[in-house]
Amino acid sequence: MLKRTCITTSLALTLSVSVLAPAAHADPATPLVIGHRGAAGLAPENTLEAVDRADRAGIDWVEVDVQRSKDGVLVLMHDQDLVRTTDAEKVFPHRAPWKVGDFTYAELKRLRAGASPQWKASRYERAGIPTLGQVLDRLDRNNQGLLLELKWPGNFPGVVQDTLRVLGRKGWLDAHHVHNRLYVISFLASTLKTLRKERPDIKLGICDDRASTGKLASYARFADAVNPQHTATTADFVRRAHALKGPHGTPLKVWPYTVNTSTQARRLRDLRVDGFTTDFPDKMRHVLGH
Ligand code: G3P
Ligand code: CA
Secondary structure, three states, rough: OOOOOOOOOOHHHHHHHOOOEEEEEEEEEOOOOEEOOOOOOOOOOOHHHHHHHHHOOOOEEEEEEEEOOOOOOEOOOOOOOOOOOOHHHHHHHOOOOOEHHHOOHHHHHOOOOOOOOOOOOOOOOOOOOHHHHHHHHHHHOOOEEEEEEEHHHHHHOOOOHHHHHHHHOOOOOOHHHHHEEEEEEEOHHHHHHHHHHHHHEEEEEEEOOOHHHHHHHHHOOOOOOEEEEEHHOOOHHHHHHHHHHHOOOEEEEEEEEEEOOHHHHHHHHHHHHOOEEEEEEEHHHHHHHO
C-alpha cells in the first residue's frame, strides 16, 4: 500500500521508503489530517471500528486516548469515567462513579463503547473497549501512524513504564515504528519528560489548551510537536513554534485539536499548521483537497 504520508525526518523518510514506501506528503503546505479518537464522528470514539473508519477514509494517522484498568491493562478511553461513552451504568448499576481505573479488564470487556445515544441502533452499537495492544496490531495491519495520548496520567502511576512495555511487546519500539509511526502526547509535561528519560528516541507532543506562546521554548526542550486548542492557535504561535527545533532537530510541529468545520480547517491551513486532529477526517480531507 503506497498511500502513507511521511511526517518525520529525512532519516525517517529513508527508512519509511525502504520499509513501507509511503508516499511523500503531496503538498507540505496542506495540513496532515489526523483522526481524533480514531475518527470519533464516524464511529464510536477510541474503538477499533473508529480506527478502521479512518483507514477507510484514507487517513494515515490517528490519535487515541489511553488509560489503565484496575488490574493493569491499558485500554482506550477518553473520560475519567465510563458513563458518557459506554453502558456501564446499566451493566454495573452499583459501581458509581464508574471510574475507568476501578474496573478490571474482564469487567471493561463486558461494556459497549457503542452504547451512547449517538451510536445506538447503528452498526457500531456492539463495538467494545479495545486494549492498547489490540489497537497497535490494528494500526500495523492498516499501516497507520499513532498519536498516543496518555490520558489523566496522574491517575495512573507508572503508566509510562506500562505503555513502554506494551509498545515493546507489540514491536512498536523498533527503529521503524519509533521514527515513522509514533508520537506520544499528553497534557502533562512531567509525564512526557519521564518518558523521554527512558526512551529519548520516541517523539513527543505536548497538549496545551491555551496555545501558550511563552512556553514554546521550554516545550521544544523535550517535545517535537505541540497540540494546541485550535481556537487559541494564532499565526504568531505557529511562526514562533516553527522557529524552534525539538530534541530530534526538526521545527516544532503544530497540530491543533479538534477541528470539525471547513471554516476552522481553512483558517488553520492559512496559518500553516502542520496538521490537526478531527472527528471527521473524511470531510476534512475533502475540504483541504487531499
Ligand atoms: O490532540 C490532542 C487532543 O486529543 C486533546 O484533547 O480532550 O480530545 O483528548 P482531548
Ligand atoms: Ca486525546
